[in-house]
Amino acid sequence: MNLFTQMQKRAEDGNPVRIGMIGAGKFGTMFLAQALRLKGIHIVGVVDLHPDVAKSNMKLVGWDEAAYAAQSLNDAAQSGATFVGDNWEALVTHPDIEIIIECTGNPLAAVTHCLAAFNHKKHIINVTVEADAFCGSGLADKARDAGVIYSMAYGDQPALACDLVDWARTCGFSVVSAGRGHKWLPHYRQSTPDTVWDHWGLTAKQAKRGRLNPKMFNAFLDGSKPAIESAAIANAAGLDAPDNGLVFPPGGIDDVPNLMRPRSEGGVLDRKGMVDVVSCLTADGAQIPHDIRKGVWVCFEGDTEYLRNCFEEYKVVTDDSGRYMCNYKRWHLIGLELGVSVASVGIRQEPTGVAREFRADVAAVAKRDLAKGEILDGEGGYTVSGGLRPAAKSVAEGYVPLGLAHNVTLVKDVAAGEPVKWSDVEADTNTDAYRLRREMEVKLIANVAV
Structure with missing residues (x-):
């Protein structure tokens, strides 16, 4: 301090x-x-x-x-x-x-x-x-x-979320989940730089006046950036990615304890110890009050009767069982x-968050039916968006990470909604990023085998 x-x-x-x-x-x-x-x-x-x-x-x-x-x-x-x-x-x-x-x-x-x-x-x-x-x-x-x-x-939100996770664990709490907020509806997944401003709430004229980059803003809207940042949180904080991608449940800050608990207890998580993202919009597109769109949160557990009694005595907001609570930073101020x-x-000599494991990955997922010969245009573009997956699953299935899905040519058709695989593309293997990624994959496969 x-x-x-x-x-x-x-x-x-x-x-x-x-x-x-x-x-x-x-x-x-x-x-x-x-x-x-x-x-x-x-x-x-x-x-x-x-x-x-x-x-x-x-x-x-x-x-x-x-x-x-x-x-x-x-x-x-x-x-x-x-x-x-x-x-x-x-x-x-x-x-x-x-x-x-x-x-x-x-x-x-x-x-x-x-x-x-x-x-x-x-x-x-x-x-x-x-x-x-x-x-x-x-x-x-x-x-x-x-x-x-x-x-x-x-x-950036990953470092801020990791800070909250560290706070909770340093206090002695068991972390159930952590993540960020977002403006999300399922059809945003197909958004392109041509449609982003309609969804964002700006006119093309306003965007041009502000010198706003449509591809960059579209990466936020189509779910790519939330997946990227959730992967960073998972890998730094030792949390897991959902098997089939982020859930994006709608809710405000006070809804987090109810949402971000295991499904068996009424929440959306497969199990404890995961990342996910909370949407600031209801299913019909209405704005949710006191949202966490621009911030981050950590959900933790009162796993003894004494801790739950303390939650009650100090009148903090918990889930309906009194067991789960969240802390949050509502805004992030970027640079x-x-x-x-x-x-x-x-x-x-201390990082503000650093990847300690390879637990989560962001696969390139087809936005529409893609044809052999098409060139992928990466994050925020017209062809693919980012889908969060467990790293072990992503590597085992041969998914192309979103970060390497730019300017690569398809050698096979890929159906809408399907992750792009290495066998589907002709990739440039002569880059530091490709080589380092392959080193990580080999290491992960070896660790899984053990």
């Missing part, structure tokens, strides 16, 4: 946490806005495919032009200013940088960036949760081997909260 104090001490000592950031999109820009207020850090370098856009974003959020006018990384490291460029390799190899923040949103690139950073003894805060969903435990293993920290990004990860990794 004293991270801020310790960060202030780093500033007073003239020894700020030195950071390099790859990607200056929405998440990165939100962090850049807050970084101006964090005296205990120094952003040595920002790299982006479009440096001029990165500079424009920095100016937008209040950076003085002189603050990002360093002529090189060496100049930035010595002067205290920031260098903006497009060479990520120079960033991860620079000796004065301690932490790399990966926030490109490109899962294949993110894996390559992370592995390179580990090789040069840099800690990684991985904002690109899409990469963590299908390679998280492999990246964590590589970081451990290199003697560095690999961390989820605080501000505005990333300073918590920077401080935790830089000062405590």
Whole structure:
């Protein structure tokens, strides 16, 4: 509870946490806005495919032009200013940088960036949760081997949910379930970038005015992002994925204890110890009051009479049996909260969530009947969405993870609603992400066999 104090001490000592950031999109820009207020850090370098856009974003959020006018990384490291460029390799190899923040949103690139950073003894805060969903435990293993920290990004929902799970377990409670909220109706699964704004509640004109990316927003709407983030939570918190995908039961915050308990006790879970997502809409599309759409929750158990009596005495909201209770964070502030990860990794050498197992996976599921010869366009596109599955099932069945289902060609027809399999595609096997994923699959199969 004293991270801020310790960060202030780093500033007073003239020894700020030195950071390099790859990607200056929405998440990165939100962090850049807050970084101006964090005296205990120094952003040595920002790299982006479009440096001029990165500079424009920095100016937008209040950076003085002189603050990002360093002529090189060496100049930035010595002067205290920031260098903006497009060479990520120079960033991860620079000796004065301690932490790399990966926030490109490109899962294949993110894996390559992370592995390179580990090789040069840099800690990684991985904002690109899409990469963590299908390679998280492999990246964590590589970081451990290199003697560095690999961390989820605080501000995104997986790290916040893991924080709640850790809180519950540290208090001595048994965690029954954890997850996030979402706006969900079953037909959203078929949404494409052409239909997303109608479902989202914006006009195409409003979306264009806001420079909103329809594919990115569609990844949230069609269930891909909830599956990705649920996989990250499961793999970090030691929870299980539902056998047939997320249930998305409708409910508000106070409904969570009734919903997120085992089906045998009136809830929606196959068993205790699972992840799922709560929808803020009823089956007919009506908004549910006091929803958890933008937040996260943990459901835990009063497994003794004394604990249940305490719940009753302190008038907390429980399920109708008085046995299950939830705690929650109703809002997540995305890049505005990333300073918590920077401080935790830089000062405590502690991740804000990290995949410890390969328990959950996100399979690419056909949105419609797909024909041989079609090219899959990945997360948020026209062809596939993400479906959460137990990792053991996904690997045994040969499902293609959503993160590797971009720009690959079908060699077979795939029916709507069916997961795409490796035998259905012609994939690019010459990538760091593919190789690391295959390592994880081999390891999982070996562990299952034992």
